[in-house]
Amino acid sequence: MVQGYVQIAIFFAVVVAVVKPLGIYMAKVFRGERVFLTPVFGPAERGTYRLLGVRPEEEGQDWKRYAKSLVVFSLLFWILLYLILRTQGLDPWNPRGFHAAPWDVTFNTVSSFITNTNWQYYGGEVTLSYFTQMVGLAVQNFVSAAVGIAVLVALIRGLAARSRKSLGNFWQDVVRILLYVLLPIAFVGALVLASQGVIQNLSGYSVIHTLSGGTQILGQGPVASQEAIKLLGTNGGGFFNTNSAFPFENPSGFTNVVEMFLILIVPASLTYTYGRMIGSQRQGWAIFSAMAVLLIAGTVVAFVAEQHGTPAQHLAGLHTQALEGSTGGNMEGKEQRFGIASSALFTAVTTATSTGAVNNAFESLTGIGGAVPFANLGFSEVIFGGVGSGLYSMLLYAILAVFIGGLMVGRTPEYLGKKIGAREIKLVALGVLVTPLTVLLAAGLAAATPAGTRSLAAGFTPQGFSETLYAYLSQANNNGSAWAGYTGFIQPHSPGNAGAYGITFANLLGGLVLVSARFLPILFVLAVAGALAGKKVSPAGLGTMRTDNPTFVFLLLGIVILVGALTFFPAILLGPVVQGLSTRLF
Amino acid sequence: MRGLGKELRTGAIAAVAITLALGLLYPLVVTGISQVLFPGAANGSKVSFDGRVVGSRLIGQEFKGKAYFHSRPSATEYSGDATFFANVGPNSKEGREDVRENLAAYLKLNKPYDRSLTKADVPVDAVTHSASGVDPQISAANARIQAHRVAAVRGLPPAEVEALIAAATEGRGLGVFGEPGVNVLKLNIALEEAAPLQ
Numbered sequence: 001m002v003q004g005y006v007q008i009a010i011f012f013a014v015v016v017a018v019v020k021p022l023g024i025y026m027a028k029v030f031r032g033e034r035v036f037l038t039p040v041f042g043p044a045e046r047g048t049y050r051l052l053g054v055r056p057e058e059e060g061q062d063w064k065r066y067a068k069s070l071v072v073f074s075l076l077f078w079i080l081l082y083l084i085l086r087t088q089g090l091d092p093w094n095p096r097g098f099h100a101a102p103w104d105v106t107f108n109t110v111s112s113f114i115t116n117t118n119w120q121y122y123g124g125e126v127t128l129s130y131f132t133q134m135v136g137l138a139v140q141n142f143v144s145a146a147v148g149i150a151v152l153v154a155l156i157r158g159l160a161a162r163s164r165k166s167l168g169n170f171w172q173d174v175v176r177i178l179l180y181v182l183l184p185i186a187f188v189g190a191l192v193l194a195s196q197g198v199i200q201n202l203s204g205y206s207v208i209h210t211l212s213g214g215t216q217i218l219g220q221g222p223v224a225s226q227e228a229i230k231l232l233g234t235n236g237g238g239f240f241n242t243n244s245a246f247p248f249e250n251p252s253g254f255t256n257v258v259e260m261f262l263i264l265i266v267p268a269s270l271t272y273t274y275g276r277m278i279g280s281q282r283q284g285w286a287i288f289s290a291m292a293v294l295l296i297a298g299t300v301v302a303f304v305a306e307q308h309g310t311p312a313q314h315l316a317g318l319h320t321q322a323l324e325g326s327t328g329g330n331m332e333g334k335e336q337r338f339g340i341a342s343s344a345l346f347t348a349v350t351t352a353t354s355t356g357a358v359n360n361a362f363e364s365l366t367g368i369g370g371a372v373p374f375a376n377l378g379f380s381e382v383i384f385g386g387v388g389s390g391l392y393s394m395l396l397y398a399i400l401a402v403f404i405g406g407l408m409v410g411r412t413p414e415y416l417g418k419k420i421g422a423r424e425i426k427l428v429a430l431g432v433l434v435t436p437l438t439v440l441l442a443a444g445l446a447a448a449t450p451a452g453t454r455s456l457a458a459g460f461t462p463q464g465f466s467e468t469l470y471a472y473l474s475q476a477n478n479n480g481s482a483w484a485g486y487t488g489f490i491q492p493h494s495p496g497n498a499g500a501y502g503i504t505f506a507n508l509l510g511g512l513v514l515v516s517a518r519f520l521p522i523l524f525v526l527a528v529a530g531a532l533a534g535k536k537v538s539p540a541g542l543g544t545m546r547t548d549n550p551t552f553v554f555l556l557l558g559i560v561i562l563v564g565a566l567t568f569f570p571a572i573l574l575g576p577v578v579q580g581l582s583t584r585l586f
Numbered sequence: 587m588r589g590l591g592k593e594l595r596t597g598a599i600a601a602v603a604i605t606l607a608l609g610l611l612y613p614l615v616v617t618g619i620s621q622v623l624f625p626g627a628a629n630g631s632k633v634s635f636d637g638r639v640v641g642s643r644l645i646g647q648e649f650k651g652k653a654y655f656h657s658r659p660s661a662t663e664y665s666g667d668a669t670f671f672a673n674v675g676p677n678s679k680e681g682r683e684d685v686r687e688n689l690a691a692y693l694k695l696n697k698p699y700d701r702s703l704t705k706a707d708v709p710v711d712a713v714t715h716s717a718s719g720v721d722p723q724i725s726a727a728n729a730r731i732q733a734h735r736v737a738a739v740r741g742l743p744p745a746e747v748e749a750l751i752a753a754a755t756e757g758r759g760l761g762v763f764g765e766p767g768v769n770v771l772k773l774n775i776a777l778e779e780a781a782p783l784q
Contacts, residue, residue: 007763051603052596065588072590072597080601126668135609142608171596178604183612194620197644200628201617205667208632210647211640211774212654218630218642218666224620225613242669245717247644248630252756253764309710312674312681318689318713319706325726326709327765332674332681336658336711336723337756339765360717361671370676463675485673493668585679 001307001322004341008299011257011345012292015264019288022265023272029180030153030173030277032056041179048175060166063530066154067523069170070147074114074519077143081110084136094129095204095220097496101127104507105489111511113137115518116144116386118230118237118356118480119471119510121488125219125240127497130202133239138226142186145233146177148388151522152270153177155392158529159416160278163536167529181266182233189228189262196258197251200224223248231262234386236356236480244346244359245335253337256359260346263355267384270391278416282548287394290556294383295352298372302344305369306330311583330369333361344369351376354386356480363467363483367580370466373481374576377473378568379560380435386478392525394560396431398547399424399528401559405545405552414544417537424531431524435476436567438517442472442509443571451505457485461586466575473568475510476517635775642666646720647771652695652739653783655724655732657770658711659688662719672715688713700734707731723767726755740781750776 028035049056061069084091088100101109105121112119118141124133154167161167194200199220206218223239227249230237244250250259268288275284307329309320322328329340338346343360350357351373362373376383382394399415403425406413413420420428446452447468455471458464467486474481488506492499546552588596620628631643641647646657648664657664661672674681689705692712697703709727724732729751737747754773757766 010762052599054596069593072593073600076597076601134613135605139605139609143604190616191619194628195624197627197631199630200620206630208639208641211635212649214648216647216664216666218645222613222617225616240669242671242718246669247718247722251644252759254759257759257763310676312676312678313685316682316685316689317705318685320710323709323727325730328710331710332714333671333717335717335721336725336767337764342764361673363671363673363675366676457673458675484671579677585677585682
């Protein structure tokens with residue numbers, strides 16, 4: 001176990017080392033300043049503005065116009081992606097001759113990729129052509145990530161502004177985020193992964209005559225270019241059905257750590273960018289600390305629980321302790337090259353951020369190990385969270401914490417010198433509550449109706465309940481990982497994906513949850529940004545509650561845990577906790 | 587002040603331009619560079635034996651019979667083009683039965699060649715499903731147990747089989763990340779070279 005803790009500690013140390021340089025770099029990008037890549041991408045940037053017909057310097061947008069541009073942009077991409085997916089049979093680079101998936105599955109998939117979720121009812125290698133993966137889905141991995149970051153940047157500008165209305169220009173933000181942040185890092189990441197064995201080609205599937213005389217068909221495709229942005233943009237949708245557990249997506253212990261690094265660097269560094277843009281690094285580190293405490297706690301719990309093994313294994317007479325040359329632990333649904341520590345770490349990192357890529361099977365986690373993804377999602381993806389979305393959600397919690405703290409000590413609540421009034425706190429409360437409410441409503445509906453329980457693999461058991469709850473937790477929080485027994489798409493393995501059909505209820509409910517739990521909070525966040533932008537900044541005095549010290553970090557943690565626990569504790573008891581405390585089999 | 591019509595036009599141009607740049611240009615450039623710089627890795631890390639491709643170094647295969655090292659159990663029959671998780675829950679009866687059967691089969695196969703072998707010696711990876719269904723590796727403990735059988739059946743000295751295992755062992759990433767494992771396909775190819783089956 002000691003070696004496992006060493007891996008985990010070194011990984012976190014490397015991430016922390018990147019936070020400052022990348023944070024400073026992104027602050028420059030968001031402020032429109034010159035960076036070292038300007039000579040490379042500057043012409044493309046200016047050309048794009050001309051093509052789009054925008055003059056960013058002259059066209060600052062208030063929150064409503066910023067939101068309008070964002071909604072128009074996302075809606076048009078929704079339509080474009082739907083068309084690409086539904087015309088798959090006509091498009092090129094389709095060596096397996098896959099037909100388009102049915103309308104209901106497509107509705108779910110499109111909503112999922114537009115919202116940075118990448119929840120997948122389909123298996124990539126038995127459903128999608130290379131064209132669809134590249135031109136359809138991978139593009140959304142960039143775009144939805146850029147939208148999330150843009151909303152954060154607008155909120156930060158609102159917090160930092162001194163009595164003005166403009167939150168910046170949406171089009172400029174998206175273009176600069178894509179060109180200077182996401183594309184260069186994804187490009188380098190893709191080449192590193194491809195050099196290590198993540199495939200990158202447009203060949204047909206390989207038919208292999210194996211060493212002992214059998215036949216094995218190996219899926220191929222442009223995987224590395226999609227893999228890098230899948231992680232960097234906290235998207236998580238696998239090219240292959242088994243995602244980052246499949247060796248062509250994640251071939252070694254080294255690529256595994258590269259993938260986790262790609263997941264965390266942007267969300268972690270954005271806390272530094274935040275501190276820089278509001279003019280106080282301590283504020284950024286305070287938020288970072290609150291996030292880091294929860295992430296490390298989740299990682300350790302998952303590691304210890306998975307090392308223990310499961311009731312089913314122990315009752316079968318298997319010894320799960322470490323032996324010489326074996327880690328022991330719950331290796332069901334895990335890969336030898338990752339073992340227990342790197343699987344537990346990946347699990348915590350991918351669910352704390354809203355990534356949802358997996359390198360092991362969540363459905364096979366131990367009860368308590370499985371409670372970690374539940375808790376991370378139950379906290380509404382604020383533990384680093386999605387790129388942009390994690391921090392903007394956390395800032396809503398920070399404002400809520402200031403408000404509650406202010407009530408407790410009888411002071412007017414202020415955040416960064418801005419008085420928090422009734423309008424702001426109403427918007428914040430709506431922004432914080434809309435996602436958990438969506439989850440509980442949708443999961444309740446799905447668990448209680450025959451149309452919903454058709455999707456279950458594990459039937460009416462605690463495991464089946466976990467499948468349902470996690471499905472809607474994951475979609476509402478835009479994570480995308482799954483207790484994979486829960487299905488909305490029945491796919492017999494036959495040529496061209498013939499005979500496949502969707503479970504309409506799961507697809508539609510999921511699609512509506514995805515869209516509303518992404519875009520409603522975004523609108524509330526932008527409204528908060530607009531309300532705060534117009535406020536004066538009052539100087540800090542003796543009566544000001546500080547938001548950059550350990551007391552505030554503690555208060556913030558308390559609020560996050562309280563809201564998450566009050567909302568989800570009863571539901572989580574019925575699933576993973578029952579499984580963790582019982583040695584009964586179902 | 588921009589009207590909705592102008593926003594729609596800007597959005598439509600942006601959608602097309604971004605799709606061309608990030609959906610075609612970016613992946614094709616990455617493909618081009620990868621095909622030139624690391625063609626082996628970018629095309630699936632294929633390995634050959636006796637002049638023909640017999641698989642990928644990264645993708646596990648099914649091995650049956652006493653003369654080969656066996657891969658970990660797979661829920662997908664070692665499929666490389668239709669992957670899925672076994673989805674066996676921690677408290678499932680099915681999971682207990684799977685482990686029981688795998689444990690019994692493993693002991694039955696290996697115990698005749700290693701009389702001291704008991705349930706307590708069997709490493710977890712040998713009797714549980716891998717995640718991908720095509721885990722290319724097994725643990726060192728698993729390989730060491732199977733070595734008794736393979737050495738006896740192939741008529742190789744145990745020390746030589748141990749050396750082949752060591753040669754097929756892949757370490758942690760950068761010496762720290764993940765776990766070491768024995769690559770089963772590499773090992774079986776080395777066995778075929780050292781002591782071919784008749």
